[in-house]
Amino acid sequence: MPTIVVEVMPKAVLLDPQGKAVAGALQRLGNDRFSSVRVGKRFELTVDAVDDAVLAEVQVLADEMLSNSVIEDVVSITVLENAAN
Amino acid sequence: MPTIVVEVMPKAVLLDPQGKAVAGALQRLGNDRFSSVRVGKRFELTVDAVDDAVLAEVQVLADEMLSNSVIEDVVSITVLENAAN
Numbered sequence: 001m002p003t004i005v006v007e008v009m010p011k012a013v014l015l016d017p018q019g020k021a022v023a024g025a026l027q028r029l030g031n032d033r034f035s036s037v038r039v040g041k042r043f044e045l046t047v048d049a050v051d052d053a054v055l056a057e058v059q060v061l062a063d064e065m066l067s068n069s070v071i072e073d074v075v076s077i078t079v080l081e082n083a084a085n
Numbered sequence: 086m087p088t089i090v091v092e093v094m095p096k097a098v099l100l101d102p103q104g105k106a107v108a109g110a111l112q113r114l115g116n117d118r119f120s121s122v123r124v125g126k127r128f129e130l131t132v133d134a135v136d137d138a139v140l141a142e143v144q145v146l147a148d149e150m151l152s153n154s155v156i157e158d159v160v161s162i163t164v165l166e167n168a169a170n
Contacts, residue, residue, distance in 0.1 A: 007127050008127075019128075025150070033133070033139060035086065035132065037129065037130050038129040039128055041127060042124070043107070043122060043123070044121075044123040046122070047120065048118070057118065061116070065110070065111075
């Protein structure tokens with residue numbers, strides 16, 4: 001069944017404590033290549049079929065329910081057509 | 086600077102309580118289109134330049150540090166070339 005992937009990241013202007021923690025851990029472990037790390041969320045919504053109505057609904061859900069628009073941005077909504085499952 | 090995106094999802098065979106909670110909330114709100122919801126993580130690692138060594142290092146980090154291989158799978162590692170920031 002098709003899966004709609006919604007990706008949410010903390011806004012670029014805000015501090016991301018979780019990302020800072022990962023960046024600090026990388027530094028302590030000797031990986032100094034990474035100048036910044038940010039951690040966001042990836043939602044996979046499985047639907048029976050994808051049409052414009054479903055995509056419009058997912059857009060609304062992504063903005064209103066899956067993300068907190070005060071601190072987060074919805075960075076992408078993509079459809080994965082995997083016939084496998 | 087280029088950003089390497091690492092995406093981690095809970096393994097398909099395992100229960101995902103966070104996803105179940107979102108699916109339950111959707112149902113209660115009257116959205117019955119979504120048969121399943123899973124919630125994973127999206128890491129953005131900013132690097133100065135991308136080469137094979139960096140990608141190999143990110144692969145190792147993704148497997149060993151950014152994901153818990155007992156319960157999670159690394160579903161994708163992609164490079165975003167955004168010259169903007």
